[in-house]
Amino acid sequence: MTNYLFRTPVELAPSQQKITYKDKIMMLGSCFSENIGKQLHEAFFQVDVNPFGVLYNPLSISLSLERLIENKGFSRSDIFECQCLWHSFFHSSSFSDVSPEKTLSNIQARFDESCSFLKNTDFLLLTFGTAWVFEDRKTQTVVSNCHKLPSQHFNRRRLSIEEIVEHYTLLIAQLQQLNPSLHLIFTVSPIRHWKDGAHENNLSKSILLLSIEELQKKFKNVDYFPAYEIQMDELRDYRFYASDMLHPSETAINYIWEKFSDTYFSEKTKQIKQRLEMLREKMNHRPLHPNSPEYVSFLQQIELEKNNILNEYPFLKERIKDVNSRN
Template identity: 45%
Template structure:
C-alpha cells in the first residue's frame, strides 16, 4: 500500500560541482539551502540584501549587484535606527553613513562574486508588495513601520515576468561562466499574515509567472521545493511550532532531493567529506590548550588542504 505521494524531481542534465560559484537570492528558504551548500563545501553567496520575499525586490537586488550600483541616503528610512527600503532588517545602522557603508560594501563584494557565478538560485516568496505612500518605493521589509504608511497590493503576473526576465537576461550577459544556469523555486513557507486565501492567490501567481519564464528561456530550471513540502511531506510533524516553517528534518529531505537532482555521484561523495569537515569545526573543547585539541586542529587543517585539492580535480 502507498501512504504518501512521493515526488522525485527529474535529474538535471547539467550538474553543479565544487568548482562552480553559486549565488542565492530570496526568502528564508534560500537561507536554508544556502547554508546546506556552504556546509557541503560549495562556493556560495547568500542574499546580498538579506532575506527578501517579493519578486520586485529580488529583481532589484540582482540589478544593483550586477551593475555594482550604490545606495544613497535617499534610499534609507529612519525608524529607531536607519534602514533601507529594499533590505532585510539585519541591515541596520545607527547613522546613514554606517548603513550605507555596510550596504555598498556588500554590493561591491557580491558584484565581484556574481561575475564568476555559474548558478543563480532564486526563491520567490510572495506576490504581495507594500508601497511606501510618501516615497512610492516598494519595500523589501516594512521595518515595523505602521501599516497606515503603506499601500498593499499584488504585483501582477505580467509585472513579475517583466522584472525577473530583464534581470535574469542581464545576469546571463554579465557572468563570465560558460553555460550558466538559473534555478527558480517557490518558497513553501505560507504567508498567512496576508490571509489564507490571499496566500494561495499569491503563490499561484508566482507559479504562473515562473511557468512563463521557463517557456521564455531554456537557461532557467524549476526546482519543486514548494511541491515537496506541500504534496510530498504534507504533515504537520514536518513543521516548526509556528506551523509555517519547515523543521530541520524537512529541510534535510528537500536538500536530499536537490542534491540528487543537481549533483553527480562524485560531487555527492565530496559533499559528504566537506560535511564531515564542517562537523569537525563545530567541536568546542573545554580546554583549548590540550594536546588532543591541537591534534584536532591539525586534522582540520590537513583535511581542508586535501578537500581544496579535490575541489578542482
Template identity: 40%
Template sequence: MRTMQFRTELNIPPAAAPISLGQGFLTLGSCFAEVIGQQLLQNKATVLVNPFGTVFNPLSCHAHLKRIITQDTKELEQGLVERQGQWFHYDFHSSFTASQPDVLLLYLEEAIKDAHNCLQHTQHLLLTWGTAFVYERQDTGHPVSNCHKVPQKQFTKRLLTVPEIQEDLEDTLNLLQTHFPGIHVILTVSPVRHLKDTLPLNSVSKSTLRVAAHFMQEQNKGVSYFPAYELLLDDLRDYRFYSADLLHPSEMAETYIWQKFVATYLDAEFQQFIQEWQQVKQDLNHRPFAPASPSHQIFLQKLEAKLHHLSLRIDVTQELAQVRGQLTSR
C-alpha cells in the same frame, strides 16, 4: 499483493548540467534562499547568501539583482527612511542601519559593490519568491522590500499579477545575460506560509508565483524550477514537518529538501565530497575526555592529514588552525 503507499514521493529528474564544487552561487529572496545558501556554505561551496537580507516579493528580488548587475546607486537616496533616530532603506533588511544617512548610503554602496564582485565569479543564481503581495509607497508608488515598522497607512498592499512578474523577471534576465552570459537561474517558490495574508489569500499568492515560475521555466533555457514548495506541501504533507509556528519547515524538512536539491543539481564528485566533509565535521566537533592523551593526539594528526588533503580543493584554513591548536607537539 501490491505494496501500500502512504505518501506521494516527488521524484525530481537530475539537472542537465550538474554543478561542480568549484562553481559559484548567489542566492536572493525569501528565507528559503537563506536555508539553501547556508547549507551550501556549510559544505564549502562558493556562495554569497542573501547579501541585502531577506526579500519576499518578486519585484524587490529583481530590483536587487538589477542593482547588483549595474552597480547603479544614483537613486539609492530616495529609499532612505528615518525612524527613532536611526536611518534605514526601504529596499534593504533592517540590519542595514546607521545613525546618519550618508553613512548608511556608504554602507549600502559597499554591499552592492561586494555583491557585484561576487557575481563576476558566479555560475548559478538561486532566486526564491516568497509572496505575490507587495507593499507600495503611497508617496512614490515604489514597491518596498521592508516597511521598517513605518505605519501601514503609508503603503498600499496589492497582489501582483502573473504577467507583471513574468515581464519584470524577463527584463531582469535580459540584463543579467547581457552583462553575465551563461549564468543559470534556479527559480523556487518558498514553502513558508504567510498566514498574515490569511490561508485563502496565501494560496492565491503562492499559486500566482507558481504559475509565473512555470511560464518562465518554459520560455527560458537558462531557467530551471526546483519544487521546494511541492516537496513540503505535497511530498511531506504533514504538520510534523513544520516548526512550532506551523509556518516554516522543520529542521527535518529542511534537511529532506536539501537532500533533494543535492541529488538534483550537484554532480557526483560534489555529492561524494559532501559525504566526506560531513565526516570531517563530526571529527572536528569531537570533544575528548583527555585532549592530551596519545590516542587523541593520533586522532588529531590523522584529521590534520585529511584536512591538508582537502586543502587542494577547498579552503580549510580555519579548520587546520583549530586542529593544530589542539596538537600538544605544536
C-alpha cells in the same frame, strides 16, 4: 500484506546542469533561500546568500538584481531614520544601525562584494515567497521591508503573472548580457503566508508558480526546483512543520536539501561533499582533555585528511582555511 506508501513522493529527474565545487552560487529571496544557502555554505560551496537581506516578493528581488547589474550603489538619500535607527527600503533590518554612516557602510560593503560575485556566478537561485507587495506612497516604488512604519505610508497590492513575467523577461536578458553562462534556478518558498488566510495564500503561490512556468517557456537557462511541492505534498504531515505550523521544520529543510543535492549534484560532487562534511565535524570537535595523547592523535588524523583533500582538490584551500580561522 499490501505494501502501502502513506505519502505522495515528488519525482525529480536529475538536472542536466550540475553544480560543482568550482562553481559560484548566488541566492536571493525569502528565508527559505537562507536555509538552503546555509546548507551550501556548511558544505563548503562558494555561495553568496541574500546580499540585501531576506526578500519576499519577486519585484524586490528583481530591483535588487538590477542595482547589482548596473553597479548602482547607495547614498545618504537612500536611507531614512525611524525609531532611532537608520534603514533602507531596499534592505532588511539586519543592515540598520543607529549611525547613518555605519548603515551605509554595511550596505555598500556587502553590495560591492556581491557586484563582483554576480559577474562570475554560475548559478543564481531565486526564491519567491509571496505575490503581495508594499509600495511607498511617496515614490510609488516597491519596498523590500517596511521597517514597522505606519501602514498609511504604503499601498499594498498583489502582483499579476503578466507583471512578474514582464519584469523578469527584461531582467534575465540583462543577466545574460552580464554573464552569458549563468543558469537560473527558481523556487517558491514552502512557507505559507497566512495573514490573509488560506485562500489568499494559495492564490499568491499560484501566481508565483505560473509566472515561473512562463519564464521557463521563454528561456532555456531557467530551471524550477519544486521545494514548495515537496513540502505541501510529500511532507504534508504537521510533524514536518515548526511550532508555528507555517514554517518547515529542520527535518523538512534537511529533506528538501537532500532532494536538491540529488537533483543538482553529481555522484562525484556528493562524494566530495561527504568528505568535507566529515572533516568539518572533526574540526569543530571540542575535547574535554585537549592535552591527552588521544586528542593529539586525533588532530594528526584531521591534518592528514585535510592534506589528502587539498592534494586532490587544491581549489578548496581557502574554504578549508576559513573553517580553521573560526576554530
